[in-house]
Amino acid sequence: MPELPEVETVVxxxxxxxxxxxxxxxxxxxxxxxxxxxxxFQRGLKxxxxxxxxxxxxxxxxxxxxxxxxxxxxxxxxxxxxxxxxGTAGPAPPSEPTHPAxxxxxxxxxxxxxxxxxxxxxxxxxxxxDWIKESARLGPEPLGxxxxxxxxxxxxxxxxxxxxxxxxxxxxIAGIGNIYASEALFRAEIHPKRQAxxxxxxxxxxxxxxxxxxxxxxxxxxxxxxxxxxxxxxDEGSFGPSLQAYGCDGRPCPRCNTSIERIVFGNRSAxxxxxxxxxx
DNA sequence: AGTGTATCCTGCAGGC
DNA sequence: TGCCTGCAGGATACAC
Numbered sequence: 001m002p003e004l005p006e007v008e009t010v011v012x013x014x015x016x017x018x019x020x021x022x023x024x025x026x027x028x029x030x031x032x033x034x035x036x037x038x039x040x041f042q043r044g045l046k047x048x049x050x051x052x053x054x055x056x057x058x059x060x061x062x063x064x065x066x067x068x069x070x071x072x073x074x075x076x077x078x079x080x081x082x083x084x085x086x087g088t089a090g091p092a093p094p095s096e097p098t099h100p101a102x103x104x105x106x107x108x109x110x111x112x113x114x115x116x117x118x119x120x121x122x123x124x125x126x127x128x129x130d131w132i133k134e135s136a137r138l139g140p141e142p143l144g145x146x147x148x149x150x151x152x153x154x155x156x157x158x159x160x161x162x163x164x165x166x167x168x169x170x171x172x173i174a175g176i177g178n179i180y181a182s183e184a185l186f187r188a189e190i191h192p193k194r195q196a197x198x199x200x201x202x203x204x205x206x207x208x209x210x211x212x213x214x215x216x217x218x219x220x221x222x223x224x225x226x227x228x229x230x231x232x233x234x235d236e237g238s239f240g241p242s243l244q245a246y247g248c249d250g251r252p253c254p255r256c257n258t259s260i261e262r263i264v265f266g267n268r269s270a271x272x273x274x275x276x277x278x279x280x
Numbered sequence: 281a282g283t284g285t286a287t288c289c290t291g292c293a294g295g296c
Numbered sequence: 297t298g299c300c301t302g303c304a305g306g307a308t309a310c311a312c
Contacts, residue, residue: 002305032288058306076305077290099290118289120306161282170307177305226305227292246305267284269303 002074004142004175005218006229006237007058010080013232015053017082018062018112023048025105033101033116035124044125045070045104057138057174067128075120077228085109094234117228138174142211153204156196163199163207164192165266176211179224179246182271184211186245191277192263192270198280217242245271 002010023045028038036044048068054061060072060080072080081094085108097115102123104112114123126134139155140147155173159166166172167181176184185192187210190203199207223229223237226247230236244254249262249271258275 006305073306075288075307078306116289117291118304118306120288120290122307159281165282168306179305224305229305265283267286 002058002076002078002223002229003177003180004055004058004215005180005221005239006223006231007055007060007074007175008219009222009237010074010232011053011055011060014060014062014080014082014112017084017110017232018050018106019052021050021110022107023050023104024107027103027105029103030101030116030119033114033119033121033123035122041123041125044068056135057141057170058177061131069126069128069131071124071126071131071134072114073122075116075118075122077118078114078116078121079228079230080232081113081115081230081234082232083111083113091233094230094232138170139172140174142173142175142208143215147208149201149205149208152208153199153201156199156204159196161196162193162265163190163196164270166196167211168266168268173211175215178268178270179226179243180211180214180218182246183214183243185270185277186272187214189276191280192272193265194280245273247271 026042026045028041031038034041049065050062051065052063054063058073062070079097081097083093084090097113099117100113100115101119102114106112163185164181167176168178184207188207190207218224218239221237221239221242222231224239225236245260248260251260253260253273253276256275258273260271261274262269262271
């Protein structure tokens, strides 16, 4: 599921709901999601006061007034759902998830539930200094203003990887997954197997703009729900019908009518138009 | 450095 | 209906 637009959607919603709440208790149903023993995790969060929410790549950050933070990676099927106190006015709460894994009991009788059917997600507590180190492993934020197309070109120039693989590598650029890698390359009309270092500066700029456009379009739609993804309020993302390449094999290219193709490399599917995105 | 493979795990679609 | 296979939005570790 969850790539940058989906994670950004969850973070924006939680930023409206969580700050000011204190974690009063943590129930661990599946300790295998945690990087540390459940008892340490529970003690590390007890009485923590949520100050703000943030996102780094595909990671959700709950930043506490005490300085530490809880970093949640949703993996493939993770959901982070907010349940307001019962009886609160407003929209209906999410329906109960089928695979609850971690429950956070919050002050004011609200609950935050991490659910994850495949349990590929992870939840980990970081001190401020440890998080700085961890965050430094990740590449730049594609929507960040500090990434210029010149920087982007320079980074691409250092790698011989196929572009689709390069875009999925979180240490190269953070937040892009398999859906938006295919969508961005489709919009930029660049073949997924082109080597990163083969792009000229103009192509790099085109690709960066395509990445930014598709991510922002998807954020506006609150992400793509293929199956499992839900926003923090339990809703589905509505970007699915706007996908032009991902999962569209056999359908006509919206630009030229050529049939979209699926190829597999790096153990994952890539979707592209063989006419618009010429073979390298 | 890059690629292919395997691993964690569950659920679903499709073929028979 | 049931069984089997393959496939899935992610991340990582390994051998070559």
